[in-house]
Every structure is written in C-alpha cells, then in structure tokens.
Amino acid sequence: MSENYIGGFHAVMAALEDGAVKPFEILLSDSRQDERARRLLAAANAAAVPVRQVSKSDIDMRAPELRHQGVLALIPERELLGEDALEAPASPERIFLALDGVQDPHNLGACLRTAEAVGATAVIIPKDRAAGLSPVVLKAAAGAAERVPLIAVTNLTRTLEQLKERGYWVTGLAGEATESLFDVDLTGPLVLVMGAEGAGMRRLTRETCDRLVKIPMLGKTESLNVSVAAAVCLYEAFRQRQPGGKRR
Template sequence: MSQWEMVFGVHAVEALLRHHPKRVKQIVLASGRQEDRLQSLYELAVQHRIDIDYAERRELDERVDGVHQGVLAYVSPSQIWGEAMLDELLQRLEEPPLLLILDGVTDPHNLGACLRTADAAGVHAVIIPKDKSATLNATVRKVACGAAEVIPLVAVTNLARTLEQLKQAGIWLVGTAGEAEKSIYQHDLKGPLALVMGAEGKGMRRLTREHCDYLANLPMAGSVSSLNVSVATGVCLFEAVRQRKASS
C-alpha cells in the first residue's frame, strides 16, 4: 500500500466514499463491536465494491498518527488544483466569487480547520502557495471532517502573480492585519472577494500585503492580541456570508 495515501476518521472517509469512491482502494474497520457510524461506512464500501478489511484497534493505533475513530482508508494520491483549473472554476461561477487565500499556513491542523470553515461558508476555492505551506495529508483531511474532499484546494507557484491575476479578473482582495485602520465589519464584502489570511504569528508576507486592495482588522476586546488563523478565518468568512445574505 506504499503507493496509496492513508485517510482516517469517520467524516473524512465517508466524504471520500460519497464523493470520490473510485479513489478508494480499501477501507480498514476496527474489528469487534461495530458502531452505527462504522456500519454505514461498511455499507457504502459494499455499494461501491470497495475492498474491506478488519484490524484490531491496537493495530490501527500503530498505523495511524492521530485519532482514527475505528476506520482508515487507502486512497489514490490527492488531487490538488492548479492555476489553470482555478481559471476554469471562476469562469463557470454564476455568483460573485468568494475565495480564501492562506499565505504560508504551515500547521496542518490549521489548514484542515480552515478548509472545514471555508466549506461551511460556501467558499468556492482555497488558494495556497506551493512552498512554505501545509498541504493535503491525513491530518489535514481528519481535521477538515470531509471538507478536504469537496472544496477545491489550489496550490500556486507564485502567489503574488495569482493575486494580480485575481485583481485583473475583478476580484477584490481583502487582507487581515492587526494594524489596519478599519475592521472587517466596516468593509463591503458583498462583491467578488478573496479573503487573504496570513501565517500563524507572522501574518501576511510583505509582497502579499502590497497586493491587497484593503486591509482589515478583527476588533479585540480582551487581553489576547490575536486569534488562531482558523478562528479568524471563520469570523471573517461568516461576516462576508452575513453581508451577502442581507443584500440578496
């Protein structure tokens, strides 16, 4: 199975079985007492004629570096989108684009959480640089709870160039920065929008910041100076969702 990627966790495996069953080579279920949620995975695997194996939970613990919830799957390697595929996606949209750009988010838990939030907010695609960024792996998929299997993740070679192309396509770039004069609530987020979030601790890189049309802050009322990037992403995205729903 060395040529296959490992995906674990009930929600991540279920999303693969429902949306990309042809990518799944085999699922491995914990032997012994079967929970209802594992039984539903078994039925999906049978429906798609996917090989099913069983293993003791102790063996699953040894195979997986994380909480497997009694299931893992071996799947074909992840398909990460390229710049050309992003162009096609934007051309097909019949509503104003809502994009999330993560500039150098290297923690796979944060990337997974951002993907989960982006999917919940109806984001059309998440864009990351190919270098200095976490990418799809088993941990990201587990934390994303299935979102990694349905939301396009676009890895670009030159983020600054991609930002410029998005601006040329009429998409406004709003970056988050603690020193920004206006808060996220004071900006118009209803039109074609790409929200740019910086790396943990360091924030956006200089060149990324310079390409943003506007900068916005998140008002902080307590003693903590900043939020985790995935939490800040949720706050900003759902403010955009709120504004869009109010105007429709």
C-alpha cells in the same frame, strides 16, 4: 498510482459519498460494532469498496499520527490543483480563501472545513513553505477536503495580482489595519487573505491587497488562531451575501 490514507468516520464517509475517487480499501477496527460502524459498512458496500476488519493496533501502526477512531481508508494520492483552476471569469458569488504560508496541518484542515461550510469557491495556498494535503489535514477537514478545491500556486503575490485583473477584490486580514471587518463590503468577487501563524502576511502579499481589515476584539487577546480568524471572515462574507444581510 501511489496511496495515501484518511482516518476518522467523517472523513471516510465523505470519501465514500462525495469523493471523486473512491478508496481502494477501508480498514475497520474489529472492536467497532456500533451504529457508526454499521453505517460505514453499508456505505462501503453501496460504493463497492472492500472493508477489512483488523485489530486497532494494526491501524495504530499504520497511522500513528492520527486520531482515526478505528477506521482508515486507503485512497489514491490526491494532486493539488494548479493555477489554471483560477482562470474562470469573476462572478459575484465567488469567494477564494488565500492562506499565505499556513504551516500547521490542523489549521489548514480547519480552514478547508469552514470554506466548504460557507460554499467558498476554493482555498489557495503556496506550493512551498506551507502545509499541503496530508492525512492530518484530511482528518482535520472532516470530509471537507473532498468537497472544496485546494489550489497550490507558485507565487501567491502574482496569483493575487491576476485575480485582481479578473475583477476580484482582495481583502487581507492584518492586526495593524484601521478598518473593521464588519464595516467593509464583502459582497461581489472576493479573495480573503490570511497570514501565517505568528508571522502574519508577508510584506509583498500585504502590499498586493486592495484593503486591509481587522477583526475587532474587546478582550486582552492580541490575535486569533488563523483558522478561527478565517472562520470569522468567511462567515461575515457569507452573512453579507444573504438576503437582507448587506453591511449596515
């Protein structure tokens, strides 16, 4: 089995406490003698995961692209889920977040983090021309990638059509939309679709949506970062699903 790695205390603790597959080994900087390091050592001991204390430069060389905070966990390379993970019947509490070609791993990680926070069913991404699971994504997700499914599909448009046939309402975010996010009903089986950085949704994806909405903005900013926009949309759907939270 090939290996990957995750860095940062949040992500490594999540892998120890919540991950379906535990790390093979944890590398901990010998300069970390603080309370966070002691909690991690205790969690690793409880999970029977070996911890090897090494120099910070050793961790830097293994993961030069990560802000690892002096901790790195070696984990089995995680395979993305496929289309068969979407076959369950629609039910009112289910929310999918679909990302149409998001390429920045930090944005994908942040979207996973918000999706997990609001209890989203899963995040859907295309297999090609989009960010996938990587150490940077896992670090940005701060443990959420261990808790929310990430589903990679061959054809996002076809997947959205299939979800519509199963009873989901597909809502896309687009700057040219006339309806406000805050004026539409986001309860019931829902797919929220976000476009790529800069380019937005592809034409076929946009045409597949049941409706397009926009986030109202009073300032001069033309658009929000995709992960920020996803957070706004997910939390509006979350708010509407709370007791007394339906749209006005």
